Amino acid sequence: MNTIDEFIFFEKKPEALPLYEAVRDMILSEFENVIVKVSKTQISFSNRHGFAYVWLPSRSKIKERPELYVVLTFGLNRQEKHPRIMESVEPYPGRWTHHDIIQSVDEVDAQIKEWISEAYHFAKTK
DSSP: OOOHHHHHHTTTOGGGHHHHHHHHHHHHHHSSSOEEEEOSSOEEEESSSEEEEEEOOOSSOOTTOOSSOEEEEEEESSOOOOTTEEEEEEEETTEEEEEEEEOSGGGSSHHHHHHHHHHHHHHHHO
C-alpha cells in the first residue's frame, strides 16, 4: 500500500508509480527490517545503511533513454559490469554505486533481486 509521501513523490509522473511499486514490493517481501524513506529527490531503502534508491530522471530528455522509467541505484562492494547497468562509480574505495534503468515491471526480476540482495547484505556490514 502506498503512503501519501509516495503519491506526492510521483505526483508529476504518476505513470512511473507502478515501476516503483514493483521495486518496493519486491524489496519489502524479500528482506527484513527495511526502512523506506521518501525525500524530495529519491526514495531510499535501508537496514543499517542505505542499500537501494529509486529516483525519477531529470526533466530533460536524455538521448537513447526510454520515455518512461525510474532509476534504481544500489551499492555493492565491487563493480558489476552488465548491459543493464547504465553507470557505475566508486565514490569510496571498495564501495561501488550502480544505476539501472527500470522501464517495465517485468524488469524487476531475478537479476534485480540478486543485486538488491547483495546490496542489502553489504549495507549490513558497513
